[in-house]
Amino acid sequence: MEGEPLSALCSPALVVDVDKVKRNAQRMIERWQKLGVQLRPHMKTHKTLECADIMTGGSRRCIVVSTLAEACFFADSGFDDILYAYCLPFDKVERCAALSERLELFQVLLDHRDALEQLRKRPLRDGRKWHVWLKVDCGNGRAGILHSEPEALRLAEAIAETDGVELTGVYAHCGNTYNCRGAEQIQAVAQETTHFTLQFMEKLKAVGVTCKSSIGSTPSCSHPVGDMAQLSEVHPGNYVFYDVQQSIIGSCSLEDVAVRVLTRVIGHCPHRNQLLVDCGWCGLSLDGAGKLPTGYAVIEGHPNLKLSSMTQEHGRVEPISGPLDYSKYPLGSLLTLIPYHACATAMMHPVYYIHSEGRLLGKWTPTRGW
Numbered sequence: 001m002e003g004e005p006l007s008a009l010c011s012p013a014l015v016v017d018v019d020k021v022k023r024n025a026q027r028m029i030e031r032w033q034k035l036g037v038q039l040r041p042h043m044k045t046h047k048t049l050e051c052a053d054i055m056t057g058g059s060r061r062c063i064v065v066s067t068l069a070e071a072c073f074f075a076d077s078g079f080d081d082i083l084y085a086y087c088l089p090f091d092k093v094e095r096c097a098a099l100s101e102r103l104e105l106f107q108v109l110l111d112h113r114d115a116l117e118q119l120r121k122r123p124l125r126d127g128r129k130w131h132v133w134l135k136v137d138c139g140n141g142r143a144g145i146l147h148s149e150p151e152a153l154r155l156a157e158a159i160a161e162t163d164g165v166e167l168t169g170v171y172a173h174c175g176n177t178y179n180c181r182g183a184e185q186i187q188a189v190a191q192e193t194t195h196f197t198l199q200f201m202e203k204l205k206a207v208g209v210t211c212k213s214s215i216g217s218t219p220s221c222s223h224p225v226g227d228m229a230q231l232s233e234v235h236p237g238n239y240v241f242y243d244v245q246q247s248i249i250g251s252c253s254l255e256d257v258a259v260r261v262l263t264r265v266i267g268h269c270p271h272r273n274q275l276l277v278d279c280g281w282c283g284l285s286l287d288g289a290g291k292l293p294t295g296y297a298v299i300e301g302h303p304n305l306k307l308s309s310m311t312q313e314h315g316r317v318e319p320i321s322g323p324l325d326y327s328k329y330p331l332g333s334l335l336t337l338i339p340y341h342a343c344a345t346a347m348m349h350p351v352y353y354i355h356s357e358g359r360l361l362g363k364w365t366p367t368r369g370w
């Protein structure tokens with residue numbers, strides 16, 4: 001396989017441009033080094049050891065994961081200082097305890113007293129402490145206790161005061177940057193989240209509690225505001241691949257996107273002015289529904305083509321306007337899809353094919369499950 005062109009692959013196939021991955025990762029590392037803030041990259045987008053090595057600059061330290069399966073996968077390969085940034089699921093306390101007892105630093109996250117009680121009831125062996133981040137909601141509207149609720153401060157104090165538990169940090173995720181268009185809007189949300197987080201840190205300090213702070217998302221960490229330099233950490237993840245969605249938000253340009261799905265023409269349907277391709281919603285996520293004039297993806301080099309619908313293993317492609325010239329798309333010919341959402345699309349592939357300038361270098365195998 002090594003050295004062969006991408007056209008040697010069976011389709012559908014997820015292909016990753018390793019040069020773009022390295023460039024995206026390096027830019028993020030340098031940006032946060034300059035600002036003096038610890039970058040803790042999120043692994044959720046790719047879930048592979050190779051990409052984690054690139055994102056951590058080879059240190060294999062200081063990562064965020066979204067599932068316990070990821071945490072175990074990285075821990076088993078020598079990664080440490082892992083933050084499981086998902087509100088502590090009660091069915092997984094024992095597995096979290098095992099990781100806390102075997103790693104130098106495994107960290108969990110919670111936003112409710114009942115979760116703290118779960119930790120209190122399961123003290124760690126050898127005098128170890130649970131390392132806990134409090135999840136606060138600074139406007140994202142998903143997990144987290146609202147930063148302005150008096151209970152948020154009380155819960156932080158309760159974590160800090162509980163035996164066998166340490167309040168390691170305050171974690172806010174500004175996923176609401178995904179509604180933005182352009183750097184100015186992104187920075188307004190980044191500023192607001194930073195402000196609320198730092199304000200919360202001040203309130204904590206006033207009651208004698210100090211700990212780390214972390215915010216981030218790919219849009220906000222691609223266009224940081226100056227005040228973010230006052231945070232301890234940031235935790236973006238998608239930036240290593242980027243995708244069409246990020247280019248629309250304004251986090252990157254389409255040229256920065258490191259992933260593609262290769263698909264082949266498997267049918268001509270002149271009665272519908274359509275082509276059939278061998279990529280359905282098992283090879284490309286449905287996330288882009290209704291968001292792009294080109295359908296579920298951007299079809300590279302064919303701005304007049306639209307991936308208009310997908311079933312499990314089939315995609316329907318049609319021109320945005322005019323009749324299809326079938327001679328341009330013979331059966332077996334390749335089309336290259338730039339995914340709307342790289343995280344969701346990568347999730348669907350058991351293996352990623354890595355290339356440099358269109359020549360295959362090897363494969364990365366992601367972990368799966370929860």
Ligand SMILES: Cc1ncc(COP(=O)(O)O)c(C=O)c1O
Binds near residue numbers: 064175235238239
């Ligand atoms: C809790 C949490 N932290 C960090 C991230 C990384 O953000 P992004 O995907 O924008 O890089 C995510 C992404 O969904 C997340 O849910």
